[in-house]
Amino acid sequence: VKKSNPVNVARVEELTRELVQDLDRPTSNEASREGQSAERSRASRPDSFRASGGKHAIM
Amino acid sequence: MRSCEVAPTERPKERPDLHDRLWRDPEVFLHRIDHTAALMAAVARAAARLPGLEAGGSAYAATFSRVRDLGPEVLGAVCGDPYAHFWAQTAFDLASAVARGEPNPRRAAAYVRDLGTEDPRAILAEHLLQFGRLAIGAALVAETDLELPRAVRVSLPTAVPALAAALLGNAEVELLGVERGCIRSSAGPLEPAACPVARVPGCELPLQPHGYAAPGIGWSPAAGRSTFEVQERHRDLVERALRLIARHLPDALEPLDRFIRWVAINPVSEMDDTNFVSDSNLLGSFAVLGIDNPWVVASACIHEMHHNRLFCIEELDGFLEGERLGTHDDAEYYSPWREQPRPLRGILHGLYVYVPEARYWQSCAAATDAPEPALALARDRVVRIRLQQEIALHQLERFGRFTARGAELFRQLAEDTRDTIASSRRLVPDDVPATYIETDGTVVRRRSDDGSRPLSSRQVAADHLRSFDRLGQLAGVSVEAVSA
Numbered sequence: 001v002k003k004s005n006p007v008n009v010a011r012v013e014e015l016t017r018e019l020v021q022d023l024d025r026p027t028s029n030e031a032s033r034e035g036q037s038a039e040r041s042r043a044s045r046p047d048s049f050r051a052s053g054g055k056h057a058i059m
Numbered sequence: 060m061r062s063c064e065v066a067p068t069e070r071p072k073e074r075p076d077l078h079d080r081l082w083r084d085p086e087v088f089l090h091r092i093d094h095t096a097a098l099m100a101a102v103a104r105a106a107a108r109l110p111g112l113e114a115g116g117s118a119y120a121a122t123f124s125r126v127r128d129l130g131p132e133v134l135g136a137v138c139g140d141p142y143a144h145f146w147a148q149t150a151f152d153l154a155s156a157v158a159r160g161e162p163n164p165r166r167a168a169a170y171v172r173d174l175g176t177e178d179p180r181a182i183l184a185e186h187l188l189q190f191g192r193l194a195i196g197a198a199l200v201a202e203t204d205l206e207l208p209r210a211v212r213v214s215l216p217t218a219v220p221a222l223a224a225a226l227l228g229n230a231e232v233e234l235l236g237v238e239r240g241c242i243r244s245s246a247g248p249l250e251p252a253a254c255p256v257a258r259v260p261g262c263e264l265p266l267q268p269h270g271y272a273a274p275g276i277g278w279s280p281a282a283g284r285s286t287f288e289v290q291e292r293h294r295d296l297v298e299r300a301l302r303l304i305a306r307h308l309p310d311a312l313e314p315l316d317r318f319i320r321w322v323a324i325n326p327v328s329e330m331d332d333t334n335f336v337s338d339s340n341l342l343g344s345f346a347v348l349g350i351d352n353p354w355v356v357a358s359a360c361i362h363e364m365h366h367n368r369l370f371c372i373e374e375l376d377g378f379l380e381g382e383r384l385g386t387h388d389d390a391e392y393y394s395p396w397r398e399q400p401r402p403l404r405g406i407l408h409g410l411y412v413y414v415p416e417a418r419y420w421q422s423c424a425a426a427t428d429a430p431e432p433a434l435a436l437a438r439d440r441v442v443r444i445r446l447q448q449e450i451a452l453h454q455l456e457r458f459g460r461f462t463a464r465g466a467e468l469f470r471q472l473a474e475d476t477r478d479t480i481a482s483s484r485r486l487v488p489d490d491v492p493a494t495y496i497e498t499d500g501t502v503v504r505r506r507s508d509d510g511s512r513p514l515s516s517r518q519v520a521a522d523h524l525r526s527f528d529r530l531g532q533l534a535g536v537s538v539e540a541v542s543a
Contacts, residue, residue, distance in 0.1 A: 004132050005092055005317065006130075006132045006134070007092060007096045007134045007135045007138060008089070008093050011090075011093045011097075012100065016101050016104070019098060020101045020105065023105050023155055048338070048340050049338075049339045050278075050336055050339070051336065051337045051338075051363075051366040051370075051412075052334075052335065052337075
């Protein structure tokens with residue numbers, strides 16, 4: 001097993017509360033009617049991305 | 060043995076906080092581990108009330124609770140695993156989709172294909188079951204027994220999360236739990252086999268070919284089709300590379316040791332576009348080509364580890380603005396590293412990872428005791444990287460739209476890049492012969508397509524620009540490559 005990086009329990013709890021709120025947040029359509037941004041958490045979680053050097057990057 | 064001969068970005072900055080955030084702060088990785096744990100916890104709290112999941116949701120919540128109760132050390136070991144990051148992000152995105160009645164998130168695309176359903180509830184139910192893999196890893200780390208509330212079906216071989224190990228074989232089995240250090244399964248007790256591990260003082264890197272083999276990931280580089288035996292044959296090469304990193308970019312060794320859980324070595328017999336690759340879904344891992352040249356493998360490890368670091372920074376701070384960034388929908392920008400247009404996010408990643416890679420090659424080029432082929436390669440890389448950095452900087456300054464925090468970080472990245480370019484010019488001011496690496500690791504002179512004349516580094520960069528800047532995005536711009 002690699003060196004341990006124990007979780008910070010207090011921070012996990014704080015982040016969990018924010019994420020639960022995000023799960024309960026209305027959809028973007030509903031949010032825009034209410035003048036809110038439902039996409040706050042999503043904006044901080046960028047989509048999947050593969051950083052690939054390509055076949056000839058080194059050759 | 061000398062330490063790093065060239066350290067152009069080490070001097071104090073106007074904004075040391077931003078410099079640290081970009082290059083040194085371990086918080087970037089640690090926050091990601093905590094965020095993974097929080098995603099799991101948030102899904103556990105929501106799972107029991109999500110429509111269509113009742114029994115599976117409760118079973119997951121109970122299993123997560125068991126893992127969390129094993130303590131912060133064990134939870135940290137599990138959440139630092141690349142599969143844990145993928146699992147948690149995907150579970151949260153699916154739970155969001157179910158809660159809001161939205162379609163499947165893009166992250167679940169492989170599940171949609173493999174399970175043959177568009178229903179996010181059905182996909183989430185299957186995905187929650189797969190948490191059993193992580194729970195088994197946790198129980199093994201904690202050296203405790205565990206009984207899963209529901210069996211999890213896996214295809215062997217597959218990695219055991221949180222351990223540098225895998226279940227080998229070629230079969231489908233159901234995992235039931237852990238008993239006295241063995242995994243209970245429908246095929247009887249299974250003992251995890253330890254990966255080959257590249258070890259040097261201060262750094263251990265497990266060589267794990269089976270980390271891509273889990274439902275929902277949906278792709279694998281060639282290494283995923285290889286074996287422990289193939290990885291073992293590359294162990295000495297990786298150790299030689301790590302010794303070069305210890306000498307020429309010693310700052311990179313600690314994060315490689317602490318945060319990279321596994322590396323997969325792609326055999327040179329199966330070259331493709333994923334020779335060198337980091338996947339944002341599998342943070343804490345990467346694949347590199349096992350080319351028999353430790354200077355190249357060292358640079359690749361530095362390069363890929365920093366892709367991982369930037370993925371973490373992106374999750375924490377945001378960087379570029381826009382919905383489409385990072386997808387291939389906005390692949391419309393000339394990149395000095397590719398023949399096809401790239402998304403700006405790809406160019407940003409290139410700009411970022413080539414700062415430490417440039418520092419590494421500059422140190423190699425200044426090491427007069429290195430063999431001549433390595434010095435020729437290093438001098439070429441020193442010159443060519445600075446030409447590419449100048450172009451990438453131009454592309455991002457012209458086209459990039461940044462968040463407020465992203466703009467601050469980008470200004471620091473631009474300053475660090477310019478420092479690296481300046482130190483490159485001091486070290487190798489003139490043009491040098493261009494090189495490339497044969498598949499056997501030999502460094503050879505690069506020649507024109509018809510073989511009639513040797514090429515220089517500037518000529519290679521200029522030829523690339525002329526050939527692939529199809530939209531003329533660099534037209535009229537004064538960069539060193541253009542003047543070649």
